Amino acid sequence: MIKNMEMDRERLREVLTLSRIGLPEEKYQEVLDRVNEILRMCDKMQELAGEDVPPFEWDVKKAPARRRDEPVKWDGRDAFLAQAPVRDGDFFRVPRIIALEDEEE
Numbered sequence: 001m002i003k004n005m006e007m008d009r010e011r012l013r014e015v016l017t018l019s020r021i022g023l024p025e026e027k028y029q030e031v032l033d034r035v036n037e038i039l040r041m042c043d044k045m046q047e048l049a050g051e052d053v054p055p056f057e058w059d060v061k062k063a064p065a066r067r068r069d070e071p072v073k074w075d076g077r078d079a080f081l082a083q084a085p086v087r088d089g090d091f092f093r094v095p096r097i098i099a100l101e102d103e104e105e
Contacts, residue, residue: 012035
């Protein structure tokens with residue numbers, strides 16, 4: 001079990017970069033304080049005794065009614081694809097999200 005979790009500025013910068021979230025430098029401390037408060041709350045929750053708590057069970061009889069899963073032919077594909085800003089055959093062409101700016105596609 002991990003205890004006393006804490007995030008520092010460098011780790012926050014790494015997470016923001018991987019998440020592609022732009023954050024001004026002056027907001028780092030505010031976000032860091034919030035994240036660390038959440039991590040402290042998680043630490044407190046790990047201290048709770050949960051051994052005697054029964055697992056959650058889903059009552060299938062009380063579950064909401066479900067519709068039948070039947071295939072339906074949809075004729076709107078071509079009209080939908082015609083709205084794509086960039087198209088590659090039958091697919092949308094989208095920018096790569098994971099690559100960093102200095103990497104080539």
